[in-house]
Amino acid sequence: MDISLCGDCRDFLQSNHHDGYYGDESWRRFKDSQDCERLISRVIQTADMGCSVCETVVCKFRSLKSDLLAVAQRNGESATFRLQIEEYYNTNLQWQEDIDRPFLRVSISQEEIKFRLWRVSKSHEADCGVNDDDRSTGSxxxxxxxxxxxxxxxxxxxxxxxxxxxxxxxxxxxxxxxxxxxxxxxxxxxxxxxxxxxxxxxxxxxxxxxxxxxxxxxxxxxxxxxxxxxxxxxxxxxxxxxxxxxxxxxxxxxxxxxxxxxxxxxxxxxxxxxxxxxxxxxxxxxxxxxxxxxxxxxxxxxxxSYLGSRFISVESIPDGFKSYYQIWDQSxxxxxxxxxxxxxxxxxxxxxxxxxxxxxxxxxxxxxxxxxxxxxxxxxxxxxxxxxxxxxxxxxxxxxxxxxxxHSLSHHADSRFEHDHTRRLSLVWHNLVMHYSRKEMAYEQDKLPAISGLASLFAQQLGTAYLAGLWRSTLLSDLLWRANPGDSAMNRPLEYRAPSWSWASVNCPVKYLPGWIVSPEVTVIEAEAQPGVERSQFGRVSDGCIRLSGKLIHNMTVAPYHGHSYALQARGSEGHPIAAECTPDQPLRPADTQPEIFCLPVGSYIDISRAYGGDTLAPAAQFSWKTT
Known part of the structure; x- marks a missing residue:
């Protein structure tokens, strides 16, 4: 087992100082960049001499196309260098099985990498890693x-x-x-x-x-x-x-x-x-x-010098017990x-x-x-x-x-619904949609076809109609997606791809609330999506329609809130104020800031607390309503 360590690393790893730093106090911040450069030169030298920890640090920065000395020089007088152990409870690389593993944090000013420490047997190295003479993934x-x-x-x-x-x-x-x-x-x-x-x-x-x-x-x-x-x-x-x-x-x-x-x-x-x-x-x-x-x-x-696992042994003080660890780059x-x-x-x-x-x-x-x-x-x-x-x-x-x-596809399938097959699968579907919506595609019209294989499997289990990315039996919860563009552009495709109530109609990531509708406020009257291709119910669609019966909140005013979100306000039937937050699924035009905005409460849902979810509606050629 390769257990070579330089004196500084050995002293550091054997120390009992919680969140201890590499070397003495003066190494935490330097008077000028030359002091930091001298230390880094020393780390590079000990890496070349075979210190497993120093070699791990140097190889990792090189793999990121970062030269250690160049990083220090860029930061000038503010340059810092840290090699730090962070862990819970214990301070000398010892831990209990039921808590998080400790990790080494290596940082040069604002540039940082982390390595997990994994306790292994002495013979573990022979079965792991890539040999130095193994120079191809096709070897x-x-x-x-x-x-x-x-x-x-x-x-x-x-x-x-x-x-x-x-x-x-x-x-x-x-x-x-x-x-x-x-x-x-x-x-x-x-x-x-x-x-x-x-x-x-x-x-x-x-x-x-x-x-x-x-x-x-x-x-x-x-x-x-x-x-x-x-x-x-x-x-x-x-x-x-x-x-x-x-x-x-x-x-x-x-x-x-x-x-x-x-x-x-x-x-x-x-x-x-x-x-x-x-x-x-x-x-x-x-x-x-x-x-x-x-x-x-x-x-x-x-x-x-490919950065595979390095192995070290640490002799604890004062009992002299020797432990072996694999240094693993968790990235x-x-x-x-x-x-x-x-x-x-x-x-x-x-x-x-x-x-x-x-x-x-x-x-x-x-x-x-x-x-x-x-x-x-x-x-x-x-x-x-x-x-x-x-x-x-x-x-x-x-x-x-x-x-x-x-029924065990994901941890996101909330344990509260462990015995509710439909709800568990619906939450899993929401999780998949959120992941999928962040993916890239060359052709905008592939949005539904590229997930059609997964949809066909869910259909076998749910036994319900598929509606352009949503499901008839869980439609109310499925409607409560929101645009989550982040740094992405928020827009719809130039060519029709899906009805506006489907997450597949937008070109940005979407997000579902981690909960479930428990008190519906609307009734589904009609819901359908027309396949764009005959006998291809999970692929492209040519049209879609839903009819819901519920209470519209009229005359909502809208104002910028934060990021892509807007604040909605209105007065209820008894004069009580109603406030909500929404994320439009396309950029608002100036005309959209006028009071001709409606809110349709879909229902209250279970999350950390009871809350309401709904859809914000703007008049369009295909949108109609009647008051009862």
């Missing part, structure tokens, strides 16, 4: 690790093994790369599967199209693609996906741009409606997380995979959630997700759940269809 050792993940998952994870559950179904088209016993192919063929009477094992590819037009299937080249495709003519990401599929002993591969006729609306509509089956039926989804387009490839080179999963360009794409969100297993090819290491486990080359036996930020723990793992059956 032999990386594939051996991935093959082990796949093998264990297929043999030991009952919840993950639904391959074949779709009976004899197969995607309409698959790329045939040849039997596993054959040499690596120079030519592959597109196969039509309509005459197949069997299910097959296949992989799928999640990739960014980017600004580079990928190799595509068109009506004009369908026959040519079926006769054969030269592997050398394919972009690098596709070539790497073929290689990976062959390494896993699988004969077939599904790639959207080569298995859907891209210039045929009829074929695109038909195939996009099958996304739930395509991805949930694959053996493995290959995620090109390190590439912004199809030319980037799956496999990336990584420097010998590795979000920065390396969760927030990779690929995972900002709307289509990819459902691809990732529908697939029983996803292997992420990131810039510096491989990441694994299945219904039972999250792992990486740094944590090959699974990430401890407490190392995840709350937002990552709450976001559901892949294999959503299986979790829907067990």
């Amino acid at each position: 032999e050792s990386s594939f051996l690790r991935a093959e082990e993940w796949l093998r264990k998952c297929m043999h030991n994870h009952d919840n993950c093994n639904t391959v074949g559950a779709l009976g004899d179904w197969a995607p309409s088209r698959l790329l045939d790369i040849g039997p596993a016993r054959n040499p690596f192919p120079t030519t592959i063929k597109l196969r039509q599967t309509d005459s197949w009477q069997r299910s097959v094992h296949y992989t799928t590819l999640s990739h960014c199209w980017g600004s580079v037009q990928p190799f595509r299937l068109l009506r004009s080249n369908l026959r040519e693609r079926m006769d054969g495709i030269s592997v050398d003519a394919l972009p690098k990401t596709f070539q790497d996906a073929i290689y990976a599929t062959r390494r896993f002993g699988i004969q077939y591969l599904w790639i959207d741009s080569l298995c859907i006729i891209q210039d045929s609306k009829e074929d695109w509509n038909a195939e996009s409606s099958l996304m739930a089956q395509v991805y949930s039926g694959c053996v493995l989804n290959l995620a090109a997380a390190s590439s912004n387009d199809c030319t980037g490839g799956l496999f990336q080179s990584r420097p010998p 590795v999963w979000p920065a390396g995979f969760e927030f990779a360009k690929l995972n900002t794409r709307a289509w990819v969100m459902q691809e990732r959630l529908l697939s029983p297993r996803t292997l992420g090819f990131a810039k510096a290491q491989l990441f694994w997700e299945c219904r039972c486990n999250r792992s990486s080359e740094e944590f090959p036996f699974g990430y401890p759940s407490e190392l995840f930020e709350r937002r990552q723990r709450d976001f559901p793992q892949p294999g959503i269809q299986d979790k829907l059956k067990t």
